[in-house]
Amino acid sequence: MSGEVSMIGSVILALFLAGYLGQQYLPPPKPRVIGLDLGTTFCSVGVFHPGSGEVEVLADEEGRKSIPSAVSFTTTAVLAGHDAVDLASTNPQNTVYDAKRFIGKLFDPELLEQESARYPFKVINNNGSAEFLISTNQTFTVSPEFIGSRLLLKMRKMAEKQLGVPIQKAVISVPAEFDERQRNYTVKAANLAGLEVLRVINEPTAAAMAYGLHKVDVSNVLVVDLGGGTLDVSLLNKQGGMFFTRAMAGNSKLGGQDFSQRLLQYTTERVRQEFGVPPTLKEDIHRLRQSVEAAKLNLTLQPSVTISVQLLLQTHGSSGSPEGSVPTPVLFQAVIHRELFEELNEDLFKKILAPVETVLAEGRLEKEEVDEIVLVGGSTRIPRIRRLIAEYFGKEPNTSVDPDLAVVTGVALQAGIMGGSWPLQVSAIEIPNRNLRKTNFT
The missing domain is CATH 3.90.640.10 (ATPase, substrate binding domain, subdomain 4)
Structure with a gap:
């Protein structure tokens, strides 16, 4: 009996030793699950590298770590990202951007007409859903999820080129206020790009993970996300490894x-x-x-x-x-x-404080009870905005992560977890709040 126990122990020891040696001397497997941040103005793709535990935000052939969320149609091609922006001034009617504002959303005719008035391209109403009218050598319509799919496809190809392996699986982020329909249409956009979505994660939760807040002892996290066109403020409550969105507010017409x-x-x-x-x-x-x-x-x-x-x-x-x-x-x-x-x-900078005050009031929290203030979006780099937030809370916001890449970094971490990467990180679990509504300022 003792001989059998000894043999089992030797086998287990050999397996551990083989695993250790493999991790030390064999090249780590390539990531096969990508993290995607499909932003309103810019989008990015990242991966979690097994073994090293490092997140890499992937760049295009010019070394740029984010691409504009724009798609342009010509008589011969469909161009996405920087190539589309290059055509925006000469082909404005067929260059679509801000499609994320429309994806999966149902509009009444008056609201859609009001929303579309700001764009040079034509937005039409199809039974409450927005579609974009394109006129090249023929006239046709495309959906917001199709626009999203072209951006996701470009990022998928960027990842495949750099990693040297086919990519078929992804984790994708969405705004916390997205309802089930908007989330489903975002997943549909990924499916059109040939991707299986393993998980949809809220952008504020992804940002909190990028800052490492899923691994430290904090309870109340305020996420200020100020990008090119929108402001979103979320109050998260963390217990253990679980995030609960307590309140949301924002301004859909305020940004860089x-x-x-x-x-x-x-x-x-x-x-x-x-x-x-x-x-x-x-x-x-x-x-x-x-x-x-x-x-x-x-x-x-x-x-x-x-x-x-x-x-x-x-x-x-x-x-x-x-x-x-x-x-x-x-x-x-x-x-x-x-x-x-x-x-x-x-006057525009001071408008940022209105949704901050709202989420604190709705979350029944004093500003002194906020443990961490997390900044997301390129516009939070503006020194006056950082001072304004610091003065309001009486302490400096957390600036340890590139605000442009905070969401994609967190999504890439979650992609690594979903892909079973080693070493395993603590996973963030979101508790859905079905009754939560976003307060919007204009």
Whole structure:
């Protein structure tokens, strides 16, 4: 009997030793489950590497770790990401973006008409669902989930190219306020891209996982997600490894695009004051908008930046009549200080606090009881916004993770867990709150 026990012990020891040696000296298996962040403005894909336990956010061939959530249709191709954005100015009616705002959502005719008024492409109503009208060499409609599928397919191909293995499974994130229909249509978009979705995870929960909050002793987590076009604030309660969404609020019409627009209005007026006429040519406005966007990004790191743009202004001829107007090349230059940018947007920045106060009230929580403040979305890099949040709570928000990549990092962690990667991480379990409703400010 003792010999049998000894033999069993030897076998177990040999298995452990083989496993250890395999982990030390054999190349780890390639990840086969990807994590996808299908954002309103940008989207990203990440993987969890077995063995090392590291998350990698995958880049495209140009080294960019996120791609614009845009799809453009031409007579010969369907382009996604940066390729689509490159065509946005010359092919605006057939370049669709912000499709996530429409996916799986039912609209009454008046609301859909109001929502679609802001876009250069045509949005039509199909029995309450939004569809996009495309006109190339023929006219047809595409659904929001089809637009999503083209973006997901591009990210799938990015992952396959870098990992060198076929990818068929994924974990995908969605806003916490998405209902069952919106989640199902997001899954449908993934299916159209040839992906099986193993799990759908809420974006705030994914962000909390990226910050490692699923492994530390915290109870109340506030997630402020401020991207290019929307603000979402979520209050999470964690008990053990379980996250419960206590309250949500946001502003669907507040984001980085609005801050850029204020700066664009200012620079347009400066052009008019200096040269007598504002920029009117589509190409001029596009170049000025690009310069303003770059200035906004640089002002997060530098106290001042210089905008320098070549413009072709329609100035009047000697007769002073519009018929005598001629295009005149000019160089517009302006130094923009961070203080000016903050002054132009101060009222918009302060709007961020309204949904913060709402989720605390609905969650029956004092601001002193918030253990961690997590920042998500590129616009939370703006120093004034970080100061505003720090002043309100009396402590600094957690900035240890790149806010642009927080959601995809958390989704990639969950993808690794679902794929059975070693070493296993603590999994986040979301407790669904079926009665939760999002308070929206405009």
